[in-house]
Amino acid sequence: MTSGSVVTEQRYRRRRSASRRTASKPGASFGQVIRAELIKFTSVRGWVIGMIVAALLTLLFGVFLAGNASIGCGPTRSGKACLPKVPIGPGGEAVTDSFYLVRQPLAGNGSLTVRVTSLTSLVAQGSGQAGPVGQGPRNPLANMSKGTVPWSKAGIIITASTRPGSAYAALMVTGGHGVRMQYDYIHDTAGLPGKVSPAAPRWLRLTRDGDVISGYDSADGKHWDLVGTATLAGLPRTVQAGPFATSPIDNKVLPFFGGASVQSGPSQATAVLDEITRRGHWPAATWTGDNIGGHGNTPGTGVGYFRQSGGAITVSGSGDIAPVVPGPGSFYPTTTIEQPLTGIFVGLIAVVVVAAMFFTAEYRRGLIRTTLAATPSRIRVLAAKAVVAAGAAFAAGLVASAIAAPLGVSRMQNQGQFVLPVSILTEVRVLVGTAAMVAVAAALAVALGAILRRSAAAVTAAIVVVVLPFLLSVAVLPVTAANWVLRLTPAAGFSIEQSIPNYPQVDSVASPASGTYPLPPWAGFGVLCLYAAVALVLAAILLRRRDA
Amino acid sequence: MDALRAEWLKLRTVSSSAWLLAGMVALTVGVGATVMTANRCPAGTTCLEDTTKLSLSGVQFGQAVVAVLAVLPLCNEYSTGMIRVTLAAIPRRPAVLAAKTAIVGGLVLAAGTVAILGSLLAARLILPGHGFDAADGFRPLSLADSATLRAAAGSVLYLALVALLSSGIAALVRDSAVTVGVVLGVLYLFPVIAAFVGNPVWHRRIERYSPMAGLNIQATTGLKALAIGPWAGLGVLAIWATAALLAGGLALSRRDA
Numbered sequence: 156m157t158s159g160s161v162v163t164e165q166r167y168r169r170r171r172s173a174s175r176r177t178a179s180k181p182g183a184s185f186g187q188v189i190r191a192e193l194i195k196f197t198s199v200r201g202w203v204i205g206m207i208v209a210a211l212l213t214l215l216f217g218v219f220l221a222g223n224a225s226i227g228c229g230p231t232r233s234g235k236a237c238l239p240k241v242p243i244g245p246g247g248e249a250v251t252d253s254f255y256l257v258r259q260p261l262a263g264n265g266s267l268t269v270r271v272t273s274l275t276s277l278v279a280q281g282s283g284q285a286g287p288v289g290q291g292p293r294n295p296l297a298n299m300s301k302g303t304v305p306w307s308k309a310g311i312i313i314t315a316s317t318r319p320g321s322a323y324a325a326l327m328v329t330g331g332h333g334v335r336m337q338y339d340y341i342h343d344t345a346g347l348p349g350k351v352s353p354a355a356p357r358w359l360r361l362t363r364d365g366d367v368i369s370g371y372d373s374a375d376g377k378h379w380d381l382v383g384t385a386t387l388a389g390l391p392r393t394v395q396a397g398p399f400a401t402s403p404i405d406n407k408v409l410p411f412f413g414g415a416s417v418q419s420g421p422s423q424a425t426a427v428l429d430e431i432t433r434r435g436h437w438p439a440a441t442w443t444g445d446n447i448g449g450h451g452n453t454p455g456t457g458v459g460y461f462r463q464s465g466g467a468i469t470v471s472g473s474g475d476i477a478p479v480v481p482g483p484g485s486f487y488p489t490t491t492i493e494q495p496l497t498g499i500f501v502g503l504i505a506v507v508v509v510a511a512m513f514f515t516a517e518y519r520r521g522l523i524r525t526t527l528a529a530t531p532s533r534i535r536v537l538a539a540k541a542v543v544a545a546g547a548a549f550a551a552g553l554v555a556s557a558i559a560a561p562l563g564v565s566r567m568q569n570q571g572q573f574v575l576p577v578s579i580l581t582e583v584r585v586l587v588g589t590a591a592m593v594a595v596a597a598a599l600a601v602a603l604g605a606i607l608r609r610s611a612a613a614v615t616a617a618i619v620v621v622v623l624p625f626l627l628s629v630a631v632l633p634v635t636a637a638n639w640v641l642r643l644t645p646a647a648g649f650s651i652e653q654s655i656p657n658y659p660q661v662d663s664v665a666s667p668a669s670g671t672y673p674l675p676p677w678a679g680f681g682v683l684c685l686y687a688a689v690a691l692v693l694a695a696i697l698l699r700r701r702d703a
Numbered sequence: 704m705d706a707l708r709a710e711w712l713k714l715r716t717v718s719s720s721a722w723l724l725a726g727m728v729a730l731t732v733g734v735g736a737t738v739m740t741a742n743r744c745p746a747g748t749t750c751l752e753d754t755t756k757l758s759l760s761g762v763q764f765g766q767a768v769v770a771v772l773a774v775l776p777l778c779n780e781y782s783t784g785m786i787r788v789t790l791a792a793i794p795r796r797p798a799v800l801a802a803k804t805a806i807v808g809g810l811v812l813a814a815g816t817v818a819i820l821g822s823l824l825a826a827r828l829i830l831p832g833h834g835f836d837a838a839d840g841f842r843p844l845s846l847a848d849s850a851t852l853r854a855a856a857g858s859v860l861y862l863a864l865v866a867l868l869s870s871g872i873a874a875l876v877r878d879s880a881v882t883v884g885v886v887l888g889v890l891y892l893f894p895v896i897a898a899f900v901g902n903p904v905w906h907r908r909i910e911r912y913s914p915m916a917g918l919n920i921q922a923t924t925g926l927k928a929l930a931i932g933p934w935a936g937l938g939v940l941a942i943w944a945t946a947a948l949l950a951g952g953l954a955l956s957r958r959d960a
Binding site (some may be wrong): 201220437609610612614618622623626631635675 | 738774881895897900
């Protein structure tokens with residue numbers, strides 16, 4: 156390089172930094188840059204149409220996908236008549252509340268202590284078929300064989316009433332998760348680990364003090380540890396308390412390439428309890444057995460019993476006391492409010508195309524030089540474009556999801572699918588979150604457009620990083636690998652749509668196709684935001700470094 | 704013939720073509736190897752994996768690059784205005800599309816062969832170490848096995864058909880970004896939608912009649928459970944590609960450039 160050219164370059168640098176300084180004057184405010192980009196965006200008819208098409212496609216596919224079951228019940232073969240009567244828990248969530256209860260009323264404060272010496276399970280044999288199954292009894296107890304069900308549970312329970320969906324607190328031994336204290340369906344605390352057996356019995360104690368129920372466990376009946384306390388607001392003075400047993404649907408997942416086949420069948424838990432000690436005012440003299448939630452078309456085997464001999468009680472039941480989760484292998488054929496938003500994949504591709512072109516089009520026509528002459532702060536140009544594209548995408552996404560969700564939900568209900576209820580806050584998070592996810596994906600596509608400068612490359616990159624990982628995880632990869640893909644790639648952003656949380660105390664055949672993601676909603680959304688942020692920073696650096 | 708030579712010259716002298724071809728091979732083999740590493744057959748369990756299909760899963764990614772490669776020769780001409788020069792030199796417009804498609808298709812056939820052979824080689828190196836060995840009834844993948852040969856050759860054809868489909872859509876749409884969006888949408892959205900459709904009738908319809916049916920050519924086990932047979936599936940994709948090329952050719956002939 157000659158000395159002359161060095162001088163020229165230095166002069167050029169000086170001029171550029173001078174122009175950057177003038178740019179910071181109020182004349183070129185960020186608002187004006189945004190306005191300029193907004194005018195550019197709205198004046199290209201194709202881009203506006205693209206966003207409208209994105210919203211329409213999302214709506215169309217969402218509602219089509221939501222309503223496609225064809226079941227009918229009753230004399231009119233209506234879908235609505237098929238809707239299962241799912242109990243609703245104290246927190247407003249759909250719950251499974253089906254177990255065998257051996258009860259006595261407890262008036263006022265008191266406590267119940269038992270020793271559990273055994274918990275065994277029967278599982279249905281060969282009841283499963285490939286595909287989603289699990290609607291009620293399939294085999295009677297006679298055809299079942301011994302097995303292990305990790306979340307089979309038996310112990311003692313204090314419940315407000317025998318109506319399914321009542322407030323309760325229970326302390327239990329489980330098939331594979333040690334002693335647990337659970338209350339009001341969604342709360343779960345671990346106690347002593349290990350399996351229960353005659354050689355290693357477990358003592359359980361529940362004490363009631365007003366609305367507060369405390370659970371204690373012990374391995375020897377002498378040293379007691381507090382497992383947890385539950386506050387059940389509005390608990391009546393007289394509650395039902397006693398031993399119980401239940402056992403959920405047993406899912407065996409057989410993984411193979413391209414998905415997994417699930418064998419599901421009911422299971423039954425039988426427990427033996429003795430050394431039963433009651434304190435407080437127990438007005439009844441004898442124990443009463445009840446198949447809670449167990450009449451007619453019940454979840455589980457529908458068979459439950461109890462036997463008394465000496466001071467010991469044998470109790471056997473089937474079902475679960477837990478929240479209902481979506482997907483095959485749950486007790487009810489259920490669906491979620493986010494199911495009608497599936498069309499967002501289609502809309503997302505249209506949005507990504509428009510957003511990427513929003514930047515790359517400037518390079519194709521050389522307009523970028525005019526743009527940068529007008530706004531020498533290149534970062535502002537990038538930011539303004541990202542904001543405008545994300546804003547348009549957010550609007551399109553919000554309109555589409557706000558219409559698709561209620562339409563789809565009512566269509567699904569008319570077809571006999573039980574839509575798992577969620578709070579209004581969750582619903583807003585799902586709808587607004589879906590729009591926000593599309594907006595962040597649009598910003599990511601703008602950044603890719605600035606990095607790659609070619610429409611085809613930018614669009615491909617955006618689709619490959621956002622949509623393809625999702626496709627791989629629902630259709631190609633085994634579950635563990637798929638979960639890592641949905642944690643680490645921008646496709647994690649779809650987690651924002653999950654309305655029913657993952658409950659560790661429910662074994663479900665969870666998959667993204669049934670609306671279950673490995674990350675919590677906001678964490679998954681954060682992963683997508685992180686990718687967008689990194690891409691935008693990289694784009695800003697390259698934009699400043701490179702000649703336009 | 705002149706049209707072919709002209710198109711070959713154009714494609715050869717754009718550096719992106721070579722990069723895209725190399726990228727396609729790298730992505731196909733790389734993703735295939737990653738997916739194989741993620742799968743494991745624990746000792747003492749029955750594994751139902753279709754190892755041939757597993758080893759060729761990189762095609763899912765490779766086809767995205769093929770789409771870009773096949774879209775650019777035509778769309779770039781529209782964005783620069785070069786198309787007017789091309790059509791002035793070769794007034795028979797369908798010949799232009801045919802020549803571009805033939806060149807791209809040929810290149811994809813060649814690069815696809817390399818990618819598929821690379822994937823199978825990776826499978827021979829990776830799979831036995833992940834429990835897919837003779838003890839579980841898995842033999843090392845070999846082209847001497849007729850099903851594997853069909854899957855391998857079919858995958859190469861699949862990639863070439865994706866190139867044809869992309870080329871046809873490019874002639875219809877003309878803008879590279881929108882074309883790539885449409886092609887990738889057609890390729891990727893149907894499987895995603897199928898995963899969500901609960902209605903078995905529609906699920907089966909999508910699996911049978913969408914371009915994704917072409918990937919059934921990779922299946923070597925459980926053929927009876929497929930919604931559509933391997934060759935029939937590839938035929939479905941061929942119909943999509945033919946339809947796209949016909950529509951593209953017609954659009955090219957009728958419209959002003």
